[in-house]
Amino acid sequence: MAYNAGTMNLGEFEHVVLLAILRLGDDAYAIPIREEIEERTGRAVARGALYTALDRLESKKCLRSRMSQPLPERGGRSRRYFTVTQAGLSALRASRRSLLSLWHGVEGRLES
Amino acid sequence: MTRRNCEAPPRLAERLLAAVLGSGDWAESILGDLHEEYAARAAVASHRAAIWYYLVALSLIGRTLLLRARVARTPSVHVGPTPPRGDSLMRTLGLETRHAWRSIATRPVLSATIVITVGLGLGANAAVFSMIDALVLRPYTLRDVDRVALLFYDRPNNIDRQDSVSAADFIDIKRQSDVFERLSVFEWWTANLVGIDEPENVLGFKVSADFFATLGVEPAIGRGFRAEEETVGRDQRVVLGQALWQRRFGGDPGIIGRAIEIDGAPHEVVGVMPGGFDFPMGAQLWAPQAFTPDQATNRRSTFLTVIGRLADGKSLDDATAQMKVIGERLTREHPDTNRDRVMQVYTLAQGMGDMGAGPILAMWQASAAFVLLIACANVASLLLARGVERQREMAVRVAMGASRVRVVRELLIESGLLSLAAIPAALAVAWASLKLIVAYMPPTIARFVAGWNEMDVDPRLIAFTSALAIVTALVFGLVPAIQASRPRLTETLKEGGRSATAGAARLRLRRGLVIAEIALALPLLVAAGLSVITVHRFLNGPQGFNPDGVLTMRLMLPEVKYPTEESRTQFASAAVDRLLAMPGVTAAAAANVIPAITSNWGRNFEIDGQPIANPLDRPDVDYRVVTDGHFDALGIPLIQGRGFTAGDRADTQPVAIVSQAMARRYWPDKEPIGARIRFSEGEPWLTVVGVCGDVIHNWFARRNYPTAYRPFAQGPTRGMALVVRTTGDPNALAGPSRAAVRSVDSAQPVYEVASMRENVKIRTVGLQYVGGVMFAFGGLALVLAVIGIYGVMAYMVTQRTHEIGVRMALGATRRDVIRLTVRQTVSITAIGVAVGTTLAILLGRLIEAGLFGLTSTDPRLVAGLAILLALVALSAGYLPARRAATLDPSQALRQS
DSSP: OOOOTTTOOOOHHHHHHHHHHHHHGGGOSHHHHHHHHHHHHOSOOOHHHHHHHHHHHHHTTSEEEEEOOOBGGGTSBOOEEEEEOHHHHHHHHHHHHHHHHHHTTTHHHHHO | OOOOOSOOOOHHHHHHHHHHHOSSHHHHHHHHHHHHHHHHHHTTOHHHHHHHHHHHHHHHHHHHHHHHHHHHHSTTSOOSSSOOTTOHHHHHHHHHHHHHHHHHHHOHHHHHHHHHHHHHHHHHHHHHHHHHIIIIIOOOOOTTGGGEEEEEEEOTTOSSOEEOEEHHHHHHHHHHOOSEEEEEEEEEEEEEEESSSSOEEEEEEEEOTTHHHHHTOOOSEEOOOOGGGGSTTSOOEEEEOHHHHHHHHTTOGGGTTOEEEETTEEEEEEEEOOTTOOTTTTOOEEEEOOOOHHHHHOOSOEEEEEEEEEOTTOOHHHHHHHHHHHHHHHHHHOHHHHTTOEEEEEEHHHHHSOTTHHHHHHHHHHHHHHHHHHHHHHHHHHHHHHHHHTHHHHHHHHHTTOOHHHHHHHHHHHHHHHHHHHHHHHHHHHHHHHHHHHHHSOHHHHTTSTTGGGOSOOHHHHHHHHHHHHHHHHHHHHHHHHHHTOOOHHHHHHHOSOOSSTTHHHHHHHHHHHHHHHHHHHHHHHHHHHHHHHHHHHHHSOOSSOOTTEEEEEEEOOTTTOOSHHHHHHHHHHHHHHHHTSTTEEEEEEESOOTTSSOOOEEEOEETTBOOSSGGGSOEEEEEEEOTTHHHHHTOOEEEEOOOOTTOOTTSOOEEEEEHHHHHHHSTTSOOTTOEEESSTTSOOEEEEEEEOOOEEETTTEESOOEEEEEGGGSOOSEEEEEEEESSOGGGGHHHHHHHHHHHOTTOOOEEEEEHHHHHHHHTHHHHHHHHHHHHHHHHHHHHHHHHHHHHHHHHHHHTHHHHHHHHHTTOOHHHHHHHHHHHHHHHHHHHHHHHHHHHHHHHHHHHHHTTTOOOOOHHHHHHHHHHHHHHHHHHHHHHHHHHHTOOHHHHHHHO
């Protein structure tokens, strides 16, 4: 199934994950991603849920990943760094657009 | 960011997770992430980090398996990290796991019952395992602890099997051996610390200069001892324990180099040990061991514990072999002192561990296993009942082509999941029990139990509990699974399972299970009863003295300040006078040793006219030096002759009083009064002037042991206990008594100030633990057995509703119905109790051994508990029977 970036729906959590990766820039692997989300949103993120979301986003071509050199502090294992692809950026943009248009006109009601 | 990389996560958890994740980039990155996070956490608290790792690994394993199940069901959607393509077994297993979850979730009450039952059983086992792990398997947390060994003399003829080593022997051993990298000694030292606030008694040890190096620890600040400080005159140095340093000196690092007053002499503080180091036995003060020229050549007086670190490449066996050679050589060269000394090498855990703890903990573990078996029987019984309900489901599946293996496997997975779900409950039970156990232990005892404070829920406990949970699942799940997978196809599908005979085999099985429960519960109840009775007897039974209304305290006079016998006698009589002057006090005394305290003093003696050449062959008695008020203060009856008086002074005729047991053993058909005894060649002959009652000094090793008493003035000691008898509450005298002693010598601390009742209680605290834990196990077993009986009976009645309806329609009375159902309970109970009684008598033997032979299996107790269990079982079976009898026959027939 081919995803059309313009029409693809991002789940809320996927949305959050993509934004966190964008914010982190070059340092985006699972541990800081999770910390970033927990710090910004104030809610706990299950590791399993994060790995599943990352895998799903990668298979949707919203993310690209590369493995680092093996590191001693990880028991000789590599880190998996993520970058948001063009498709990912488009999906974020589309998602933002739809949300903003839905928000339009209702902000006032939520303020009180 | 610098993260420590030396810390590796728990291997077992990491391997399990790696196995589930498989290979590939995802697995590598996930394991790497966890490793990285673990290292960061371990840098703060390694213990917690390990628990964290286990929990995260378990949750990831669970999630991965579930995701795989979903993948297997709908393979077109790609979800989750590295689905096991081509791995059909894993996929099937995942699918079956999902099925099993669903099946569990549809019966929440049943599932919860099973989880709680298994959780209780597993929890009991986990708690006992944790104690065994902390107290027996790994009581010390020192570096390379298995390279540290202890040397003792084994004396086959001695009650205290392990004996300490003499200074002269130690010097020879150190010179002649090469299997140890370091060899050092330690000796008990009751130190009186003076200054700042009230004088205080501190548990200290005199140690060799390289004692700390032998153990592989270094002072946190300052230094340890130097070799030249092992000489008399230069040995007035101390190293403080962290806790003492914080409490007494406010953690001031400036203490290094300053002198503090101990035992009436200044000692320079040279170092402070790191927190948590209190080897041995909760020590808080260490000073160099300096042998006087006398000590260095003395082989008779054994007071040193030898501890060594094995040299590289040498094993414990090498050490044992070499020590045997050296020991034999010493025996040859010094036959008069070393004749029946056999040198033995122990690991630290063996040498320092409590000899009694092993059998008791083994008894507990066996009892916990019984409880778990009962829980398994209960769960199996529930699952058998559930199997009947699911007959149709199973029949359909088999008819649709599912193999029996597959059905059994799926049911086993259900059991496994239930059992795994019980792990958190089990850990909670274990945690709560351990907290309770730790809290109940008086700190005066806890500090002597190595590893006591290490008991906690840790990764090893989680691993043990998980493994046990899996075994448990097999035990309770296998038979019901096989039963359930054998439905009578045509019958079940056609009938909807009405036939009463279809469940007959199952019912037989369930009855068997209940019989097993009763049979297992009875021995546990008997064990509990025995333990409780024994504890009660120890606490409240006759002691040979009257422990009510007595306050006791101990003190140790420093050698420097009280060098002469006169000075000690003077102190004791002054202290006793001040104590007697307090209002409400009817008697007071000083003694070297009093009943129910931790120490004892035994000496060899000979009777005038019956010479024994070798001192080692002379019989030994408990040796007491007491002031004249001793017998009144403790309420020990004088049976014959006279007591001591103020007239028995150092310069009057040396006298002694012997206990009844001593009189009976050594003067079996003669009058002891007027006989003369002597404790060693250099000492005067003592004339026996009286016979007093026997005393239980210590319930475990010293009951009514032959005892000789001397007037304090004729053999004063530095270490002594003071006793005060009052007409009021002895605890109210604690403050005034301390003040009374201070008014004699303001720098003299007293310690272990407690009522005699409290002392007796503390001395039997181990036994109270045995009783308490066995009582808990017995209660648990009873509750589980009752639930089991009720379940089976209630189920049987439901199954037979139709039959009962028919019988009642044909004229059976309620009484007949009750008789019909109760008969079943009676037969089950009778068989269970019969088997249980046999087991109880066998287990009773084990308990007798575990309780140091202090008790015997009373047939009345066994009979009483058997009747109690039978009554409880019968009432559990009677309730469903009554319900059956109140059935309306027409409804009963319609219902079925």
